[in-house]
Amino acid sequence: MKCLAVVAVLALLGALGALATVHLGLPDVAATRPHWEITEWALSTTMENSVRRRAAGIETPPDLDDPARIRAGASARSADAETERDHTRDTFHRPFVRRDDFEAVPRGGVAESG
Numbered sequence: 713m714k715c716l717a718v719v720a721v722l723a724l725l726g727a728l729g730a731l732a733t734v735h736l737g738l739p740d741v742a743a744t745r746p747h748w749e750i751t752e753w754a755l756s757t758t759m760e761n762s763v764r765r766r767a768a769g770i771e772t773p774p775d776l777d778d779p780a781r782i783r784a785g786a787s788a789r790s791a792d793a794e795t796e797r798d799h800t801r802d803t804f805h806r807p808f809v810r811r812d813d814f815e816a817v818p819r820g821g822v823a824e825s826g
Contacts, residue, residue, distance in 0.1 A: 733739065747755065775781055 746752070773781075
């Protein structure tokens, strides 16, 4: 019973530590530095295995080299890219600053309202 209490206290302390880490913003999430090698391995291995598992049983379409299909795909991707650019601009720029003020905002800062 005493061992179970120790495990419960350690689990609680671990959970509180994790919450404190997230709440205080301790990890650097700027994505300006590469991951540690072990982190990169874990992320890439997880991604590859996840895709492999979910792609099992999906057959490749037989006409991927058909020029009409290639043109249709390129056209659709071009439209998707335009939509993605608009979404990125709307999501990451507009909540904080007007588009024309974006360059004037210091890194990590927010534009003054006015």
